Amino acid sequence: MPSIRIPRAFYASLKERGADVTVTPAASAAKLRPPRVTANDPRFHAFAQISFDVLYDWNIETGSIYYTEQIDHMLGLPSGGFPRNLQGWLEHIHPADREAARDALWESVTTGRSLYSEYRLRAADGHYVTVNEHGVVLTNRRGRATNVIGALRDITREREAxxxxxxxxxxxxxxxxxxxxxxxxxxxxxxxxxxxxxxxxxxxxxxxxxxxxxxxxxxxxxxxxxxxxxxxxxxxxxxxxxxxxxxxxxxxxxxxxxxxxxxxxxxxxxxxxITVQKALQQELARSERALRQQTMTLTDTNTALRVLLQQRDRDRIELEERIQANMEELVEPTLDRLSRLLQHRPERIELEALRSTLRDIVGPFAQHLARERPPGGPLTGREVEVANLVRLGKTTSEIAEALHISRSAVSFHRANIRRKYGLSGAPTRLSTHLTTLTRESQ
Known part of the structure; x- marks a missing residue:
């Protein structure tokens, strides 16, 4: 059975241990010896002109490789820029693919089988081009491997796809x-x-x-x-x-x-x-519009109420001013004449109480007592009368005589007033507290 002899230069180029080895190929490989077509053959150049692939011829004896110029175009290199030797070829292969590409070449040369390999070559700009390699081993008459003839095809786009x-x-x-x-x-x-x-x-x-x-x-x-x-x-x-x-x-x-x-x-x-979500958003938008409309309506209503309240306050002030004027112009002169007539009689105290009460009715103290709600509850009418006389400094006897009630009744009303103002058991004088209320009402 014929054999293929591997030259020492092949091992040196692959940085393997060097020694001539004779390998017996498979019987089918021996029967299908490829025709000798090398880079020196005109047919090789004819193939190169009509092929889009990169054709190469590797001389195993010398270690040199002939590539068609497509190799430089494929990798974006100037003409002749790709190294024409085995070591340069290995250095341009992606590190992750280098060992597999070298082993595929070794197996093809040592067995005589056709070479099928796929790996990535580094281009001029640093990116890698994926190539598919198909080659055959040529031998001399003695069965010694002399050349590897093959083609490289750029399959980058195919692999990316x-x-x-x-x-x-x-x-x-x-x-x-x-x-x-x-x-x-x-x-x-x-x-x-x-x-x-x-x-x-x-x-x-x-x-x-x-x-x-x-x-x-x-x-x-x-x-x-x-x-x-x-x-x-x-x-x-x-x-x-x-x-x-x-x-x-x-x-x-x-x-x-x-x-x-x-x-x-x-x-x-x-x-x-988002059909449901959008429907809810639209409903929310409608509700917000309705709420804004209601808010505007309430704002208008509140504005109208404020105008009415302001008008009521103006009317009240005007009425109070008229009452005060009538008090000063009509009532006070009459009370002055009665006071002079009763100058030395007990009824004068009652007259002065009446004058004070009338003044308070139209004055701020009485209005304050009418509006205010003490912590213990509002004052009764009689308690307002007693409180007014206490504020004027009248004694219990004088208040009883002026209001035609007993002293015990006056004491009862005074106690109720103190309780309602939270003064029960406190050292604060009732007259002092009521005087303070008078200043606050003014």
């Missing part, structure tokens, strides 16, 4: 499982999927939903955000929308989430049913 698809599928599984109305639509706004809550919200089956567009259910703004020039950004957008479902209005707080690649973009519509 696959990753985006997986991400979209994962996102769909998550979003479709949440208890909120959720739809998935394509870039034309056509429904691709809907969860049970979404079907319940729109009151239709899945078969009735798939194939329709968002224009059938949502305001034009939603359709324009998905398909128009002002598309949803990478972070999505949220808006409140109203829908007409079975001749009823429903409301959603709708979040539009982009997913997938730009040229194959889909969108998730994640909704929160």
């Amino acid at each position: 696959q990753a985006a698809k997986r991400e979209a599928e994962d996102l769909q599984r998550v979003l479709m499982s949440i208890p909120n109305p959720t739809w998935r639509v394509d870039s034309d706004g056509t429904y691709l999927a809907a969860n049970p809550q979404a079907l319940e919200f729109l009151e239709r089956t899945l078969d009735e939903t798939i194939g329709r567009t968002v224009r059938d259910d949502f305001p034009t703004q939603v359709y324009e955000l998905i398909t128009g020039p002002t598309q949803v950004g990478d972070v999505g957008v949220q808006l409140e929308v109203d829908c007409a479902v079975s001749q009823r209005h429903k409301s959603l707080m709708l979040t539009i989430i982009p997913s997938g690649m730009q040229d194959e973009r889909t969108f998730f519509l994640l909704g929160t049913d």
Whole structure:
């Protein structure tokens, strides 16, 4: 059975322990020896001109690698910028992929099997390009491996699309499982999927939903955000929308989430049913408007009442002023004449009490007693008369004579007055307290 001999240069380039090793390939590999097409063959250059892939020819004996110029274009390097040797190739491979790429090459060279490998190469700007490598091993007549001829294809976009698809599928599984109305639509706004809550919200089956567009259910703004020039950004957008479902209005707080690649973009519509909440807000707004109207009405009523009370106070003051004027012009002169006539008679005390009472009726002290409610309750009419004479400094005997009541009755009324003003058992004189009330009323 033929064998493939590995030159020492191969081990040195891979930094492996060096020694020629003879490896017996599988029988199928021995029967399918590839034709010898190297970088020196015109056919190689013809392939390079019509291929979008990067073609290469690695000379195992010398360690040099010939790449077509597509390798530099693919990685954004100047012409000839990518190293043409095995060590440079290894250094440009992503550290996480380097060992697997080296092992795949080793296995292909040592077994004679075709090379299939996938790894990432570092580009000029630092990002990585994912490539798929397919190569074959060439041997000489003695079965010694001399070259590896192969091609590199940029599959970055393909892998990104696959990753985006997986991400979209994962996102769909998550979003479709949440208890909120959720739809998935394509870039034309056509429904691709809907969860049970979404079907319940729109009151239709899945078969009735798939194939329709968002224009059938949502305001034009939603359709324009998905398909128009002002598309949803990478972070999505949220808006409140109203829908007409079975001749009823429903409301959603709708979040539009982009997913997938730009040229194959889909969108998730994640909704929160706020129909009841919005109805409550509208009812609250109506109640607030009604309350404001009632407040305005009450304000107007209070204003009118204040005007009436102010007018009543003015009328009262005017009446008091007229009474006071009549007292001074008509009553006081009459009382003065009677006082002179009764100058040496006991009835004069009663006359003076009458004068004081009349003055107090129209004066602030009597008004104060009439309005005030002492802690122990309001004063009776007789107690007001007694309090007025006590304030004037009259004794119990003088008060009894003036009011034609007994001394014990006067003492009884004095005790009641002290009790009602909270003076029972206190050292405060009743006349002093009543005089203080007089000053406060003024």
